[in-house]
Each structure stands twice: as structure tokens, then as C-alpha cells.
Amino acid sequence: MTSPFKAWIYAAIADLLLILAFAAIGRDAHARGDIIGGAFMTAWPFLAGAAIGWIALRAWRTPLVLWPSGVGIWIGAVIFGMLLRAATGQTVVLPFVIVALISLGVFLLGYRAVTALVIRMSRKRQRRA
Template identity: 65%
Template sequence: MPAAKPTLVRTAVIAALVDAVLILVFAAIGRDAHQRADVLTGVFSTAWPFLAGAAIAWLSARIWRAPFAIWPSGVVVWIGTVAGGMLLRAVTGQTVVLAFIIVALISLAILLLGYRAVIALVSRVRRRSGKP
């Protein structure tokens, strides 16, 4: 039984890191699409509200209990990332327009729910084939 705890912690850390990297990818793609300069600092400037929103979602919903589950974990992280990100952007004077909210909802759904869906599919296939 003691070996299960480190595995759960490692799984949660990996999931949190993947979420963070994908949020950074979202910010980088957005900045590139709008041909914005100062790549490194600019990406973090764009991403920090969304990273904070994701962190709040992780903590408030205790995502670490089932970090790769699409429901509810993935959906909570996705909505928390977008809602928290937009709220923080608004209170810090950054742009929040309907078109950006829609793009963020769609893009982050594809990223944050997409990899969880792939993991679920691979797990299902492995279970059916008898592989661990």
C-alpha cells in the first residue's frame, strides 16, 4: 500500500505540468497569431492569468484525486482556467473581448480535455487487450 501514494503524487505532478505546458502553448500560439514581439516574457505575460486560474481550479476541486479524468477533473480545470484567466485579465486591465473568450474556450478545451481523452482511450484499449 505505501507504494501507491508516490504513484498518485507523481501522476498528479505530471498532469499539473502537462496542463501548465499546454496553457503556455495556448499563450504562445495566440501571441504568434497576433505577431507579438518579446516571445518569452510575452508568453508568460499572456499565460499567467490562465495558469493562476488552472491552479485555483486544481486546488478548489482537488484535481489530484483523479487528474487525468475528463469528468469532472478535466472540465473543472478547463472552465477554471478560462474563467479565472479572463477574470484576472479583466482586473489587471488586459483585453477581454467575446471573440477572445470563445477562442480560449475552444482552444483550451481541445488542449486540456484532448490529452485526457487520449489517455482515457489508450487506457480503455489496454484494458480490453489485457495489457497493464
């Protein structure tokens, strides 16, 4: 079993990579050049929003649970990400908000749900053994 310290490090890295993947996929889908640098420019508001969610919920205590950590990080990423995008003159239109809400939800909640399922199944097997 992973120690609580390692669990939050892994979860934070997963969140970072998945938000970067979201940005890179979006930039590639819209044929915008400079996918690497551009992905960071697109991702930073969402990364900052996720960080706000992490801090507000002290998610390092239970980083892999869906509620409240996963949901708070996801909603923080979207709400604060969009606010920061608007504040810095980046595009914030309803279709993009919807895509971000769905995509980041699938990414940030999806791996937590799969992790919870794997842990639950592993514990069941250990009890049977």
C-alpha cells in the same frame, strides 16, 4: 501503470505546458514580439485559473479524468483567467473569450480524453492476455 502521485505531477505539468503553448501560439499569430516573456504574461491568468480549478476540485486525486477534474480545470482556467485579465487591465473581448474557451478546451480536455482511451485499450489487452 503510473502511481497516483506521478499521475498528478504529469497532469499538472501537461496543463502548464499546454496553457503556455496556447499563449505562445496566440502571441505568434498576432505577431506580438517577445514570444517567451510575452507568453508568460499572457498565460499567467489562465495558469492561476487552472490552479484554482485544481484546488477547488482536489484534482490531484483524479487528475486525468474528464469529469469533473478536466472540465473544472478548463472552466477555471477560462473564467478566472478572464477575470484576472480584466482586473489587471488586459484585453478581454468576446472573440478572445471564445478562442480561449475552444483552444483551452481542446488542449486541457483533449490529452485527458486520449489518455483515458489509451488506458482503456491497455486494460482490454491485459484482460485478453
